[in-house]
Amino acid sequence: MNNSKFMDLLERILMPIAEKLNNNRYLTALRDGFLVALPLIIFGSIFVVIANFPFLDQMISEEAFAAYQEALGPASDATLTIMGAFVIVGIGYKFIANQGGEGIYGGVVALAAFLILTPQVVEDVEGGIPISALGAEGLFVGIITAFLASTLYQYFVNKDLTIKMPAGVPDAVSRSFSALFPVSLTLTLFLVIRIIFEFTPFETVQNFIYTVLQEPLTALGGGLPATIIAVLMIQLFWFFGLHGQIIVNSVLDPIWYTLNNQNLEAFQAGTELPNIVTKQFIDTFIVGIGGSGMTLAVIIGIFLIGRSRQLKQVGRVGAPAGIFNVNEPIIFGLPIILNPLVIVPWLLAPVVVAVVTYYAMFFGLVPRPAGIIVPWTTPPLLSGFLATGNAWQGAVMQVVSMVIVFMIWWPFLKVMDKQYYEQEKEEDNSSSASSNGTES
Template sequence: MTKFINGLTAISEKIAKNTLLQIITGAFMLMLPITMTGGFAGLFNGISYEPYQNFLTSFGIKPVLSVIYQWTSGTIGLYLAFLVAYSFAQKKDIFSSKIIVGITSFVCFLIITPYTVPTEPFAPSSLPLNWLGASGMFTAIVVALVVGLIFALCKKYHLGIKLPEQVPAYIAEQFTALIPVVLSTVVFGIISCSFAATSFGSFHQFIYTVIGTPLNALGSNIWGFWILQITLYGLWFFGIHGGMTVGPIIMTLFMQLQLENLTAYQAGNPLPHMVIGDALSFGTGSLPLLVAILIFAKSKANRSIGKLSLVPAIFGVDEPAYFGIPMILNPIFFIPWVLIAPTLSVLGTHLLKVVGLLGYSTGSGGQNTASLPFFVGNMMNYGLQGLIWGFVLFVIVTVAYIPFVKAYDKQKLDEESLESTK
């Protein structure tokens, strides 16, 4: 067992320390306030209750929510182009001003985005917003990584304009950045014109077809999502942070699908994707167990830890329960924690969708609801149906824990009884 755990830990650490995943995850974390704001704007704008929609329209609230959504989640590609490059520069420490690297990537992303040139004087040009949003996410990541690589190579081979030491540092820094900025813009200018002459029509369409479509096909597979969830909790069982290891993979696979659903929802259109990397939540791991302990456990240790861990668990902080009970490396809890709970959540949610008892997820919560009480996330993603079925799921998962809690509690009672007789 020790060798197995050590091997699993080594593999997990390699995944968690993967530089590419760390860069992308760092960018998504920096973007969290933007995506949360856009998620709430899209949620409130898309509630399909006629009196509510009439209220939004009559008071001029609907266009306000629409414009907030459009320039937050609706243009996520723009922000991702900047933040991935910024995160790259931060991780690799390739340039003293990370903002310059981010802005260069932002500019290059716009350079490869096709737009309509006006044929008449003073006529407005047209920039397709779809490539600035979810459809342009993978292109934004590619552009940002290439720009970061260009800056890294320029630093490695000392390609930059050096000014005398008497020149203030903040001015010299701008000249140092000039060569990688010029190289980046020229590279993507050539790429933009080259792909405009192909059957793809643009670099965006090429990346979306070659990278985005296969990843979306992988991400929209319910069995793939189920395996990822099992893996996440399985890693936690062995004391490895499953969220840090598997979370970036889930985010990369499903973020675009979530945003496409959210865009359709706030526009009042049918939601396009059934599987977008979320399911009805019962909490982030320990909450059903803690509730079962507080109802059925009799040992002082279990009840004490249960009370201390309950409130943090409601807000997605499970470590007090994971290490305090403990759940980690506790064979009694492996079946309900790693197998039963995520299976009920993922496959149970999917079954409810298939039979028509639950609608598709709006994507407004996405991966951003981990720190919220589970019923709030269910309400954001699935509306009133999600709120109701989420509580049903929570009860079912809690009931599934009962025999395992009683077995563990018996062990603790025996230990406490033995200690009291000493």
């Protein structure tokens, strides 16, 4: 099968899948819901870094260090630790708003439904909500609940089960009464679900979801094979001009964030980090080295070997953005999209890096991601240092990864540069001959 037929086959298979995923209202709401929570998550992560500043515990007394961490603790406790609550509100809000409804009611009914399902007992004391239920442990239940609650709410709204207020009533009051029946019916159904589960061996919805769904999916998503498939799909979608990260992350972010929060809890408790693959494993050690495809190393390669004007110009334009992990200038300027010359390194390099990074962390050569959410625009080296809990090995791992990407891309860049260079020479010679002919 030649390149053209292979490309056509891939396009016929992938394009319909990508289009369906992009247009799926549930995945869109899931993605947007996480984005609503992202500023709060990053805020909490920044203070986790500050609270665990390297060598600070050796510079001040043990009591002073404990007081310092206790003073900064609420910043992460009120954001990162209960990120599930913000995601639930975000999903409910976006799911309803994307359908033209009152998004705020979608958000609050999703959160209220989740709290109804949540056991309100803390260490045998009734009347409290466990913090863990609002974090990593409750994320899967929260996501499912948010979708069910907002879907039911919108269903009742569409059935016109609302109270119509007379003209002249303030708009805010009218909207509030319009939402009364849909909200009440939705929450009543969730109360019934809670009561039913109390008579089952699982006792709570949380126990049921964790046993049947969350635990198996998390174990699968945290493994190397699933990670390789995810990375390959990101690259393939980008190759055909589709935003691979948005598509794949929409499906896998709940798993990666759950794994991430488990590591964060262990990091803050000073115990062994349980997971290698997390949200930051993907974002920092693969995507966070110049963007999808780790193209910062490609830009370095362009500066080292580039002779053609086109390649040099692409490098100059792409370098400033690439430092901050924005690589659209490279994707569209090199180009990478639908370019058979680069499909091999484009697919191969991130997979090789994912495998090498995984085993470097597995054997303890590099610390595992500490659960700290590093902003995606953080330049490489700094991001690797921060993501591993202020460990220099994280930065070194990113350097090693760039070397790997550079070596894989090297021969393909040479071929591409030679092709562009010879085309430019022909154009220059043709232009020169045309100019001489005009003069004569």
